[in-house]
Each structure stands twice: as C-alpha cells, then as structure tokens.
Amino acid sequence: MVPTSLSVGTDDLLKLQEAQETQLVLNIGGSDFRTTRSTLLKDPQSKLARMVSKDSPVRPDKGGKYFLDRDSHHFRFILNYRNNCILNPRLLPKDIRYLNEMLLEAEFYNLEGLVRIIHTRLLALYALE
Secondary structure, three states, rough: OOOOOOOOHHHHHHHHHHHHHHEEEEEEEEEEEEEEHHOOOOOOHHHEEEEHHOOOOOOOOOOEEEEOOOOOHHHHHHHHHHHOOOOOOHHOOOOOHHHHHHHHHHHHHOOOHHHHHHHHHHHHHHHHO
C-alpha cells in the first residue's frame, strides 16, 4: 500500500488512544466541554494548563468535572485555540462587543497568543469604522 497524506499511521493511532485515556470534562458556566489533558497542557503558562497539571491543587468535583464560573458562550473559541494552537482572526466574530468579551476570557485564562489574535481582529475592525 502506498502511503498518502490521508494515511493514518501507528503514531496517530497511539495519540488517539492517549486522548481516550486522558479525557476530562470542564464545566464552564454550567456547560460541559470534553477535551484532553494534553490539549490543555499545550500552553504551560495558561490557567487551564496549570489547573490540570499534576502538581495543581485543583481537583475535579465529585462528578469528575473541573468547574469554572465563566461564560460558556466564549469557551468554544478558547478550546478551538487550544486544540489547534492557532486561530485565524478572520474566523472570529465581527461584533466588537463580543470580541471585547472574548478578550476578557482570553486574559482570564492567560492565553497570550489568543489575546494577540483578538487584538489584531479588534484593530482591523476599528480601522473600518
């Protein structure tokens, strides 16, 4: 069989198995988000990484979830950024108020890269006004 860019190698399958074994649930403002510990550890300085690190004093609740009293509407962008380590500014909303709310969340989670991306998007939108 000729390998192609769509082939799934053993390493890829091992990563998928690791993800199965390291799943965790974040309860953000009452909404559950399932992810993996390795996804959250991609940015070691972020609050999410520090929260789930082995030496963290934070433990999941009795239901096995990590609870954060934050706005869940913005969290899908946070999680997409964590999954991919990038986020195209053009994929962000054009609503300046919403972006400013997202900026507060990115700052809360200490995601410096996402803060820069949101700033870039805001500057572009302000320039259009």
